[in-house]
Amino acid sequence: MAYSQDASDARMSESFAVSWDQVHEDAWHQRDVEAVMSHGCVVYIVGPLMEAAEAPAVSLTALRLVERVLEAGATAVKGESAGIAHGVDRWKQLAQEAGDAEPGAAARACRLAFAKRPLTDGDCLFSVGFHLVGLPEVFVPSSSSMDELALSAMIDSVADEMASDGVEAVVTRYGAELKAIGQYEEDNFKYNPFGSVHLVTGVY
Secondary structure (H helix, E strand, O other): OOOOEOOOOOOHHHHHHOOEOOOOOOOOOHHHHHHHHOOOOEOOOOOOOOOHHHHHHHHHHHHHHHHHHHHOOOOOEEEOOOOEEEOHHHHHHHHHHHHOOOHHHHHHHHHHHHOEEEEEOOOEEEEEOHHHHOOOEEEEEHHHOOOHHHHHHHHHHHHHHHHHHOHHHHHHHHOOEEEOOOOOOOOOOOOOOOOEEEOOOOOO
């Protein structure tokens, strides 16, 4: 791909700095930051165009690919679809969790690997990238809690319920609203064709 290069890229340190997962306690370590700073080349891998129904399977293939490139000597990986980065150990952990799991658990590992949360628009905290496992994004009112980790846990809890019980059941359960995504154009890789679930209050 045109952006790949057999040389370091000065933009990578900043690109990873704003992308490190801030939710999982051990998502990355200083050695991962140093690996980005000392990198010698950059490789971009473009995923295939896919139908919405194929998303979980394609994401599982992508996570397996991440595991393979790390085994081959890559020192850092970032998912561009949602702008999320983990350290090497965390990527490997998620790949292992997905590897032998039943489909639901594998999709959850892929969601934690490739989606990002929490982002904010001032009024809500929300996810980006849930479409990569066939789910709508989740929006939680910022007023529900001052603790961003607690709000992230709410987002993850709702996503787990949508995966197990279905989107319609969860929308009804919490009196939420399923809306079309408005932040991104349909040709943007952050666009979610499944829409977004907006909660009126927090989930406890």
